[in-house]
Amino acid sequence: MATVELSFSALPVHVRTARLIVTAVARRSGVAEALLDEVRLAVGEACSRAVEAHRRRCPDEPVRLELSGTGRRFEVVVSDAVSADDAASGLPDATPLASDDTGREQLERIWGGDTAELGLAVIAGLADDVDISATPKGVQIRMSWPVESEPSPA
Structure with a gap:
């Protein structure tokens, strides 16, 4: 399967559209029907977190999938x-984020510890494999699920 790229403006209403698109692509890629709800929910949580971070820090930048x-x-x-x-400029105490922060640490500082932990726990519980990393351009949440069948023909 080729890579499908999607970007949307940081508005909560677009999270639903992203979930629908991801679910359709997952189905077409051969993800088991029993896992599609987990894919939809995990992606919705990750997108909601990205939208909230953008709304606070860079509302004109799109969220990317x-x-x-x-x-x-x-x-x-x-x-x-x-x-x-x-992220550091928007923090109440203006604590700078270290360049060696992990994605989890950066998310906790941006969203607050409890909120970040809950969202990450939800994602980790729904996705088969999760990797969170901080990059110079922002945070990436990488999730994956097993494919049980051959992808549907185009």
Whole structure:
């Protein structure tokens, strides 16, 4: 499967559209029907978090998704554009984010510890494999699920 890229403005109403698109692509990629609700919910949580971060720090930047099927996995990457500098400037105590922050640490500082932990726990419970990383351009949440059947023909 080729990579499908999607970007949307940081408005909560667009999260529903992103969930619907991801679910359709996952189904077409061969993800089992029993896992589609988990895909939809995990992606919705990651997109909601990215939208909230954008609304606070960079409302004009779009949230980005990449959907791909590699081998026997369906992978979704949700990327925000809240750089460490942007996040630090919006924090109440103006605590700078270290360049070696992990994605989890950066999310906790941007969203607050309890909120970040709950959202990440939900995502981790729904996705088969999760990787959160901070990049110079923002935070990426990479999730994947097994593909049980051959992708549907185009």
